[in-house]
Amino acid sequence: MEKGISQAVIRRLPRYYRYLGELLEDSVERISSSELSARMRVTASQIRQDLNNFGGFGQQGYGYNVKNLYDEIGRIMGMNQQHNMIVIGAGNLGQALANYVKFEKMGFVIIGLFDVNPALHGVSIRGVKVRMLDELKEFLQKNRVDIAALTMPKEKAGKVANMLVELGVNAIWNFAHLDLEVPEHVVVESVHLSDSLMQLSYNIANREDERKNKK
């Protein structure tokens, strides 16, 4: 059944998950689609449609059971299993990722950090020491790695991605400023910060245009 869920719905699920997690923290047991709607600023009918995609957990007159819905969305998103992650590039951004306690709570456990800078050799971040990149191959032979985060300059990222794929890493979280070319079975999720900044710039320019037009 889940096969038919559109990417648009899938893109919204992390947000539902986030809000439901906040409700759980606040010990809220159930919520109506209209309350969830007000909180998430999505129409109630959109919420009902979205959640109907995987069976419709809401009950007439009761609403949604927060814990059930949270767990179910988590299951759909693959959050019910641990993901071992390594970070390649232990500069500021790599260290920021390694320092996010939240990721570990979500089941994304950073088990290795790699860099080419000898000055970082031996540095530990939350108990994980930085290894040199030439130790990667041996590390991958000894450890199950589900996700590799690439937080390195784009000049090196393509080469490292190829190496990872050859060594059997099938999921890449890419922060380098290029679109990786990888075989079809490899999953890539990119965070392009410059693209995001350009989007912001566009919205600033456009808002200013609108103001000028009003004058």
Add this chain to the structure above:
Amino acid sequence: MEKGISQAVIRRLPRYYRYLGELLEDSVERISSSELSARMRVTASQIRQDLNNFGGFGQQGYGYNVKNLYDEIGRIMGMNQQHNMIVIGAGNLGQALANYVKFEKMGFVIIGLFDVNPALHGVSIRGVKVRMLDELKEFLQKNRVDIAALTMPKEKAGKVANMLVELGVNAIWNFAHLDLEVPEHVVVESVHLSDSLMQLSYNIANREDERKNKK
């Protein structure tokens, strides 16, 4: 004319801009839509449709002039003017942003860094010293700030966002793990790293389902 451009097209423009920038670096002067298509993995007809939105710069038998197209997309995205940016939260992520030389090349100039941690007071990153958050108000009175990047825990981000809006900052680049509630004239672009990671997790789980189904 630009009013009518859909958000879907706008979302693709940074990628065009990125690729055209790479072509410029490689001293490529012109490119056909089919070459650009192969490079970007978007259909040639999609590219023609997208670029026709702002006047169609392509010429039959010539293709696109790389520099013109790059400049025009840049202009549309508001890249032809400098944006003064401050970063609030000078931890790893804030420092990572401040260290990206690329942003400055794109016209996003970081003019201030703020934190509440006294240990960071006086630390300089690429010539910009970290100030304490209680200096923010005075700083905003003295300096034009176009964008504030929020790289701080979500517990504090809402409050700081309100303060920024009160002090006249109208664009926020939000890395905190919450959806900011701000007045309509304020532009927000969010980078939710956990959402991105969940998306990756979904695609991993789904790929594995597909494999199992094939067996």
